[in-house]
Amino acid sequence: MKHSFTWGYCLALLFFLLPFSVSANINSTYTVENTSSITAMDVSPDNSRYAVGTYDSTVFVYDNNNQLIYRFESKNVINDLTILKDNSIIIASDDRNLYSYDSRGNEQFIKSFPISPKSVSSSISGDIIATYLASSNEVILINQNGEEIDTINTGFYIEDLSVSKNGKWIVTAGADQVIRVYNSSSELQREIPVTGVINDIKVDDEGRVVVGTENSKVVGFDERGNTLFNYSAKWKITNIDLSTDSNYIAASDLEGNFYIIDKQGNLLWSMQGESIARSVAFSGESLFTGMENGKVQVLNVANIIKDAEREELVETIWKVVVLILAIGMLFAIGWLLVRYKKKLLRDIWRARYIYLVLLPSVVLIGVFLYYPAITGLVYSFYEWNPGSQSHFIGLENYKRMFQDQYVIEGLKNLLILMVTGIIKFMLPPLLVAELLFWLRNNAATYWFRTVFVSSMVLPAVANILIWQNIYSGESGLLNEFLAIIGLGNYAQAWLANPDTALWAIIFIGFPFISILHLLVYYAGLISISSELKDAAMIDGASKFRIIRSIHLPLLKGQFKLLIVMTIIMLIQDFNAMLIITGGGPGTSTYVPALQMYYAATKFSEMGYASAIGVMLFFMIFVITVINLKFVKSQED
């Protein structure tokens, strides 16, 4: 009792410790006045003030008590900003201007360009101030008066740039995914290729470079361009920053996560923000984070890392406990099996080779059939587009499905297709099987059987295309035939008329001799003991009576199997509609499976397609259960 209490206490403690540390060390949180998305942040070298640029064209400059010193408004989005040693600020705006204001908010210069300056970066002293224009190869170097003093042609469009704090290095991220490192004399030192479009770049005083990429990586390079680390974040990186001593790298991503990584690429801390994480900036002991919703958080780096370490320790303990319990459980199961199911184990051991041979098939079926099916079920609750993040949306896909006219009309069409399909797939093959069965000449039976079965070699798509030609406009075989027999008045565009299109599709494959069905029936017929037939004939039973009273009752097992298979095939099949009509005209030939296909391929809405797939699965499941319940075979 005492032990179980101790265990329970430990587990409870672990549970409570897990969420504890996340928000414990947020020094302050506030939202910029205009609640607009944060696009840029920087902290002054002496940590006495910081500036926040927003999508709403405004820059807010605060002191380290979060008191507004001044605000500045441009005419378009603030792209970037940098604070110099003297607390002056340089701002790049999409209004095609570069602005400079002194520490009190007085204008120093406005430099206009024909195209927007996308980024601005400077050394602490302000000796080197670099910017570049959208879709440009050139780094533009200006002095503190806004005068252009030099340009560097990088040879490729620039995606971002950075100047080291000591002004020794200028780095550019090229649109060709190549980092170019220049010294303070604008001489190219090295080029470093990167996998993925570079969204943000930073360089430290030693020439070490860190980039954040479109393919969710934060990659660090040493002074010689060798890869130091390659950290995988959860989503596309929006911004990165280096701590003053370059020991830490902060990053933000489009999913709303903030990260702190050490220079070996180990994650020290991460946090999920409330909205898209737009910006990060180190300030001495603190980290500033900026979000899409205008919220800024100031975090104590040392404390959050310490908490993260504690959290990791708790997690490790938790995992060890789980592992121990799992191993214990395994032993318990083994012991119970040995104790109570000796025979079962013995049987398994005896048939070990059979199990071994079966294993690959079971594993492959699991991987390629069951796993995707279960994944589909899970994703039916998500908004899931290929190449993008998925979001949990509960039952929205299912609600949408029942409001989707193509699914609803499709279900009506499917009902018609199922009723007619059962008739056309079940009856004609039975008739042919009986005819083959009653043929007296063995050679003729063999010949006819071969003729029927050989038609299987014709691909289904070819068959559909043949029928498309039969139905086609004026020159179609059907219309020409009607004209020849004097029924030209009935000729029409069979696939273009909403009243006839579905029936035209139903009649594809006439005279509907499904070979699979035929073979199953025929195999069933020849397996019926001939004594029954002979006895019935001696009693004077006609062939029809033998079929009705002996064949049909004894073929119930085949009926059961074939009905299930036919229904599955009919619900899943949309080949003819896809190839011939695309679901039209109007909604006349839609079926749910076709809408599922369109949702997956045309609309790129995999979650919605999965929901339709799940509905179809349940339809098949329910109909199969009903069939198994009501159609009794001989064995039942």
Add this chain to the structure above:
Amino acid sequence: MKQKLLFLVVLFLAFILVACQDKETQEETDKESENIEQEIVSKDERLEGTIRVSTANEGSQSAWEAVAEGYMEINEGVEVIIDNKPLDGYQEWMTAQFATSDTPDVDIVTANMLQNLIQDKKFVDYIPYFEQENPYTEKKWKESFNLDTMQLNLDAYKAREKGLYELNFESTQIMWVYNEDIFAEAGYNEPPQTFEEMMVMFKDIEELGYTPFSIGGNANSLWSGQAGWAIRIYADQYFRDSVKVVGSQEEDFSYFEPIDGKWEYNLEDPYNDNSSSVTMNELRMWKAINEKSEPYHLEGDRWTDFYENVKQLFGYAADGYTGMTDQEAYEEFINGNAAATLGHPGLYWQIPNDFGGDEGSESLEEFEFGFYNFPSIENENTLADARTIHLPIGFYGVVAKDPEQNALNIDFMQYWTSNEGYSEYLEVISESDNMAITGPPALNDINLPGDMEEVFSQFESVGNMENLLNASNVLARGLHNYQPNIQDWVNLTQQYFNDSLTSEEYLSQLQSNIDRDIVNAMEEEGIILEDLEHPERNTPERQ
């Protein structure tokens, strides 16, 4: 006992699942990819690797193979695999490639059907590479192209900071192709000059027992094929004033003074709203649709008159055109059943070839044929003469991969667009019985073989309306590129053309569908409603 055992098994599996949760996944340093960061391949170095080409042009397989062979002769370390696909089902195939993996095997594709992937930066932006030297011409790559013909204003692209993810340098011009013999039989020796004249001619031709014109009008063609072209081309006559709404304004992020500063609205100039004359702001288009600003609102005389005229036109289409593909429509024409169809200058060579019939089949009865541009609808609702879709095509996209592979793929494209590479391509086409280019390519360094140049020069340019943000392109055939809305538009249009709906009902339902879908359509392009409050600001990237 059985229950206990089952309980233990389930509990065990649950623990295993919990234990297997790998919260550290994101922390894993990707050691393997470290090796990828290598030295850059310079043009002087020997190129190595594999390039996989799968464009939506199955018919040009042999021409592409010739280019590939030429390229591999120069670059022995590179293997180029050509596996072009049929147009039908291509979008689905490409979507599947990206659904299974972020970076599919294929390198060079037809990208115009994959707008959501372009939006997601899955393709290489050509613009930066245009400034680079093409090693096969030894000059900047952009100098290989006739940028005016390509309607490509590089400065405007810079201003908008939009990438160019589809390379279009082969041109086409959509025109009517007609059977001169049938027209003559109906008493017409000249093609129609106006839409009204064309309707009279079609009526007379129909009375002779011929189909006036054949057109693909099934679910696919109605939107993206021939029927979709005809609908948009005639809509363009009514909504040319769209440019006044969507053209960049001075405060816009997309405004570019050297172009926009001197632009003036001029309906006489058929290229007045093309990208070489003015830049456009997509947010202003969405704002206009959302706020139902004229002409981005499906109501009123203009929209009614436009759709009624289009309906009148389609009334002369071959029976069953709503179930017809573009290919079937062409076959109706080539078989002499239809008096006209829609086509392009490439048919000048293709039709005589097709008269010969396929190998083993009978030849078709030949007839004289000609071309004419879209005759204009002339009434008080139209603003200008009919233009057409006359633009560079190709839509070649390079799938974004690592820098080495990107550089290799671009190198192949540079070779193909050089005289050396494109000559290989043209040689196979000119010797082929079943291939033709649809118009003169916008390449500066090439010489067209045989009579190609002379033939192409005969076709009069009447202006282009494709790729503009006009109401004709973004509303006349469903809401922009948003497929669920387009699916509804196809459905309603087929009903409207079948007389199941009146014009008022049709327009009203289309507008209510647009109102229903606009938020999702914008979202698909990374735009939210709040963005419309400030169309002058560039939209930030979102999830």
